Amino acid sequence: MKISQLPEDIQKYIIPTPNGTMLYRCLGCNNHFGIDELLYTCPDCGTVLMLEDSSFDRYKDISGEMWRRIFDYRSMICDPPLKGIFRFYEFIAPIIPLDKIVYLGEGHTPVVKANNRLRDIVGRDFFFKDDGLNPSASFKDRGMACAMSYINYFASKNNAGNILAICASTGDTSAAAALYASYMGAFLKSAVILPQGKVTPQQLAQPLGAGAKVMEIPGVFDDCMKVVEALAENYHVALLNSKNSWRILGQESYSYEIAQAFDYEVGDKVIVLPVGNAGNITAVMSGFLKFYRAGVIKSLPKIIGVQSEHADPVYRYYLEGNPDKRVFRPVNVKASVAQAAMIGNPVSMPRVIEVANAYNSIAPEKKVFVVQVREQEIMDSMIMANRNGNVVCTQGGESMAGMKRAVELGIVKKDETGILDSTAHMLKFLSFQEKYFNDSFEPEFNVKPVQRLKNFPMLVKPSTLGKFPAPGNPLTGKEMDEFVTRMSTEIAGILDLEKR
Ligand SMILES: *Cc1c(COP(=O)(O)O)cnc(C)c1O
Numbered sequence: 001m002k003i004s005q006l007p008e009d010i011q012k013y014i015i016p017t018p019n020g021t022m023l024y025r026c027l028g029c030n031n032h033f034g035i036d037e038l039l040y041t042c043p044d045c046g047t048v049l050m051l052e053d054s055s056f057d058r059y060k061d062i063s064g065e066m067w068r069r070i071f072d073y074r075s076m077i078c079d080p081p082l083k084g085i086f087r088f089y090e091f092i093a094p095i096i097p098l099d100k101i102v103y104l105g106e107g108h109t110p111v112v113k114a115n116n117r118l119r120d121i122v123g124r125d126f127f128f129k130d131d132g133l134n135p136s137a138s139f140k141d142r143g144m145a146c147a148m149s150y151i152n153y154f155a156s157k158n159n160a161g162n163i164l165a166i167c168a169s170t171g172d173t174s175a176a177a178a179l180y181a182s183y184m185g186a187f188l189k190s191a192v193i194l195p196q197g198k199v200t201p202q203q204l205a206q207p208l209g210a211g212a213k214v215m216e217i218p219g220v221f222d223d224c225m226k227v228v229e230a231l232a233e234n235y236h237v238a239l240l241n242s243k244n245s246w247r248i249l250g251q252e253s254y255s256y257e258i259a260q261a262f263d264y265e266v267g268d269k270v271i272v273l274p275v276g277n278a279g280n281i282t283a284v285m286s287g288f289l290k291f292y293r294a295g296v297i298k299s300l301p302k303i304i305g306v307q308s309e310h311a312d313p314v315y316r317y318y319l320e321g322n323p324d325k326r327v328f329r330p331v332n333v334k335a336s337v338a339q340a341a342m343i344g345n346p347v348s349m350p351r352v353i354e355v356a357n358a359y360n361s362i363a364p365e366k367k368v369f370v371v372q373v374r375e376q377e378i379m380d381s382m383i384m385a386n387r388n389g390n391v392v393c394t395q396g397g398e399s400m401a402g403m404k405r406a407v408e409l410g411i412v413k414k415d416e417t418g419i420l421d422s423t424a425h426m427l428k429f430l431s432f433q434e435k436y437f438n439d440s441f442e443p444e445f446n447v448k449p450v451q452r453l454k455n456f457p458m459l460v461k462p463s464t465l466g467k468f469p470a471p472g473n474p475l476t477g478k479e480m481d482e483f484v485t486r487m488s489t490e491i492a493g494i495l496d497l498e499k500r
């Protein structure tokens with residue numbers, strides 16, 4: 001649609017112009033730093049940073065009703081930079097010129113209502129938001145689109161000709177980083193560092209296919225992260241882990257989309273998501289908070305973070321009810337089917353603590369919870385979700401198991417509706433489905449398949465048939481007739497079909 005076809009009072013708001021005042025703020029010492037430099041941690045005290053728009057209050061001059069109309073009408077126009085997460089430009093990074101925005105089709109993932117069978121398992125109505133339908137098949141594209149757009153802007157402003165972007169990854173960050181870097185061309189190269197044997201073959205194939213330099217090192221993600229941090233500290237590289245706060249901004253789009261998908265009424269919603277490095281839960285809370293502060297939404301949804309018993313440092317932290325007594329302790333992770341969230345020392349922990357505090361202090365009641373689930377429940381949930389018309393990865397299974405746990409614990413009220421993050425595409429985590437169907441989980445996972453949920457392909461090859469077709473060797477005439485008759489009789493028998 002053309003802008004001139006939209007209502008007149010909306011037209012001037014449709015194409016945004018860069019006008020924010022963004023600064024890094026340190027969550028340790030509260031110092032602010034300019035964005036002319038790529039910073040990951042505070043130069044003074046080493047704590048992680050958040051990006052803030054210090055002129056954010058100007059947005060309160062526009063009414064909530066007007067904002068809602070701006071976003072709804074903006075979704076009708078055909079301007080590529082505004083097609084993805086930057087539809088919510090003002091609330092993401094309102095300093096990036098539109099011609100520097102990199103758009104590869106990220107965002108606007110569908111929200112799909114669970115059928116009655118799944119609802120009965122979980123105990124409440126709920127939806128999956130399928131973030132596996134992003135370009136590299138996980139939510140990481142949201143953050144990467146923002147971080148890469150900023151790097152694109154940064155590079156052109158500084159005439160930087162040769163940037164090396166680097167990340168540690170449980171699989172999906174590297175797939176996203178490699179994809180966006182491959183699009184951006186010669187000035188940006190990417191290198192990814194993966195824990196050997198701890199990403200799935202599909203996840204490994206993605207950065208290889210995108211032409212990134214892929215390095216596997218022994219250890220788990222937390223070890224890779226330490227190495228990458230040392231590289232970022234001592235060499236000229238651009239760090240693309242969620243330590244990079246531009247990624248957090250992009251991932252806030254997940255919340256804005258949920259708000260828009262439910263006509264901006266989210267007070268009766270419960271957002272459930274797996275927690276690994278804790279960047280995503282930070283972003284989701286931060287996104288809803290910003291919309292709330294600007295009056296775009298009138299109330300905040302509940303937030304439920306989910307962790308596996310095999311990687312649960314955030315859950316353990318919140319077990320202590322008294323905030324003054326809470327102490328964060330990293331854990332040593334064990335093998336987890338929610339492998340993308342298998343992190344014992346989440347980089348974003350200081351962010352979670354601060355943002356959850358702010359979130360809980362606005363509402364009259366506690367709004368942020370973290371629940372723990374068993375590996376078995378994660379796998380059973382993933383399998384059941386896929387058997388009921390959804391496309392859900394192991395981490396999406398973790399969301400579903402977490403929703404069920406939250407209902408059991410009385411956290412979710414009768415009239416509340418869940419929105420569960422299926423954070424990646426099911427096909428990335430095929431190997432776990434295979435282990436389930438073949439009953440071949442290594443003992444450390446502690447997962448046993450439910451017998452009736454197993455599924456295998458069946459070879460139909462009647463011994464009474466002498467000849468079978470093969471590539472280059474088709475059957476003809478009577479042999480073909482014989483093949484078709486015998487095969488269809490055999491299959492009708494297997495399927496118990498009635499004769500017409
Ligand atoms: C990265 C990732 C997570 C964990 O998100 P964090 O931001 O690290 O907490 C969960 N699921 C999938 C599929 C992921 O790729």
Ligand SMILES: [Zn+2]
Binds near residue numbers: 027029045046047
């Ligand atoms: Zn500091």
